[in-house]
Amino acid sequence: MRAAIIALLFVFPLLSGLGAAHEPDTFTVIVREDTHTPQEVNLVVNDTVQYYNADTRENMTHEIGLDLNGDGDFNDTDEFSSGTLHSECDWDNDSDCRVAWIFAINTTALVGNYILSDLLSDGSEIEVRLNIAADVHLEVAPPIGECFGDCEEEEAEEEMKRSSQTDLQKGLMLAGMMMFGGASALFVATLMQKS
Ligand SMILES: [Ca+2]
Numbered sequence: 563m564r565a566a567i568i569a570l571l572f573v574f575p576l577l578s579g580l581g582a583a584h585e586p587d588t589f590t591v592i593v594r595e596d597t598h599t600p601q602e603v604n605l606v607v608n609d610t611v612q613y614y615n616a617d618t619r620e621n622m623t624h625e626i627g628l629d630l631n632g633d634g635d636f637n638d639t640d641e642f643s644s645g646t647l648h649s650e651c652d653w654d655n656d657s658d659c660r661v662a663w664i665f666a667i668n669t670t671a672l673v674g675n676y677i678l679s680d681l682l683s684d685g686s687e688i689e690v691r692l693n694i695a696a697d698v699h700l701e702v703a704p705p706i707g708e709c710f711g712d713c714e715e716e717e718a719e720e721e722m723k724r725s726s727q728t729d730l731q732k733g734l735m736l737a738g739m740m741m742f743g744g745a746s747a748l749f750v751a752t753l754m755q756k757s
Pocket of ligand 1: 628629630631632633634635636637638641
C-alpha cells in the first residue's frame, strides 16, 4: 500500500503538468504553383511554421512575407519575409540558397491574424493566411455565468477543444507517461519489498 502511494506521488505531478503546458508544434505548408497547402495556418506562440517551395517550374521563385504598406516589397517598417525561395539549391556553390522558410513564432509580439503575400518571380501573387494566438492559457476565460474558481474539470475540457491539433501528440505523451509511471511504481514496489 505504501509503495502504491509513493508511486502515485511520482505520477501525479507528471499528469497534472500535461494539461498545463502547450507543446510547441511544427506546421508544414507546401508552396505550390498557384496555391498553398494548407492555405491557412493557426499557430500558438512557440510553434513553428515551415513553408516548403514545391513549385518546380524552371527559374520560378517565391518570396513570402508581410507587405504592410502594399508597395510590393517586404522591406518597410515592421515588415518581414522569407527571402527568396527556390525549388532546388546547389548548396556547394550557393550556401545561402533556400528552398524553405522556417518561421519560428518565438515572441508574443507576433500575435495577430496576418494576410501575407507570396510574391512569385513572374509577378503573380498568392494570398497566405497566418493566424498567431497567444498561449491558450492566457486566452481561456470562462463564459459569463460560469464559475471562475472550483471548476477545474470544465477548464480542462476547454483546453482540449482549443488544442485539437495536438490531441494525438498528447495521447502519445500520456501513454508514455503512464508507462513511465507504471515502471516507477514497479521500481518503488521492488525497493520496498527488498527493504
Ligand atoms: Ca512594403
